[in-house]
Amino acid sequence: MDQEGGASQSPSTSTEPVRSRWSPKPEQILILESIFNSGIVNPPKDETVRIRKMLEKFGAVGDTNVFYWFQNRRSRSRRRQRQLQAATAVAATSRGAENHQNMTTMSMHHPYSNSEIDLGFGSLSNSLANNFLNGSSSSQVSSFFLDLSSSSGGCESNNG
Amino acid sequence: MDQEGGASQSPSTSTEPVRSRWSPKPEQILILESIFNSGIVNPPKDETVRIRKMLEKFGAVGDTNVFYWFQNRRSRSRRRQRQLQAATAVAATSRGAENHQNMTTMSMHHPYSNSEIDLGFGSLSNSLANNFLNGSSSSQVSSFFLDLSSSSGGCESNNG
DNA sequence: CTAATATGAATGAAGG
C-alpha cells in the first residue's frame, strides 16, 4: 500500500510514478516534530539549512520543503489550538448550571490523538520512535538527537 | 434505512463506535448544495460560522467540517470540469473531423448525467428536495431558505 | 467478500 513516498531527485527514472510533491518520510517527520516541539517553531535561514541537511540523510528534501513545513506547522498548530480553545470556551460558557445537551458548536472528532500539547517527542527513546527507526539508520537519528542540544535558543513565537 | 445522525452503531462487529468522519445528513447536504449553487462557493469565516449554525439544527457539525466541505466542493467541481473539458477538447482536436472513440481520460460508466452545471438546487421547491425534507424538520428548512437572502455573494475568480 | 467509487480529512505548495 505504501509506495515509497520518497521524493526522488532524479525524475529521469521512468519506472517511478513521478511524485510531484515532497512526502516526508516517517523519520523526517519525527525529526521535524522533535525540533518543533523543542521550541524551534520558526527557524531562521541558517537553521533551516541545517535541518535540511539532517533530513537529507533520510531522503531527498530541499530548503523550501523545510521552510514550508514549518510555516504550515505553525499555521495548523495555531488553528487547532484556537479551535479546541473555542470549543472549550463554549463548553464552559457561563457557569449557570444549565443542562444543555446540544453539541451546537463543534463536533470535530478525529481518531488520532493529535493535539501537540504533549506528544512525547521530547523524550522518545521508547514509544513508536523505535518502530520507525529500526533497521536502516537508527544510528544517524541518535546522533542527531544529541546534536539537538546545541541548537535551541529559539523561543517560540516571536514578535513580528 | 434511517441513519442516526452520524452516530450509528457499527455495522457488524460491535467494537468501539469509532466515528471516523462526519457524515452530513441529506438535509445538510441540501443546504450546502443550495448555498454553493447560490453562488457562495467560498464563504468567508463569518459566513462559515453562520452556515454551521444552520446545519447544526439537523445534526452535529463543526466549522471545520463546513470549511472542508466547501473546499472539497470547489476542488472537485473544478477538477470535474477540467476533466470533461479535456475530453471535449480531445473530441474536437483538429477540425479534420476524425472519428475518435477513445476514452483516454476516464472510463465513466455511471448512469449520472454528471457535470453539476445544472442540478436544480437553486430552485428546488420541487424535484427530490421534498423527498428529503419530509416529516422531520421541514419548517426549519423553510426558515433557513428565507435567511439565505441576507448573505451577500462572494464571487470568486474562477481562474487561478 | 472484494473491487471500485464517493467523499471527508490531511498536507504540501503557493499567493497575497
Place this chain on the structure above:
DNA sequence: CCTTCATTCATATTAG
C-alpha cells in the same frame, strides 16, 4: 502571517 489550491490518504458506501 493568513488564505487558498492541488494532491493525497482514509474511510463509508455501493456495485460486482
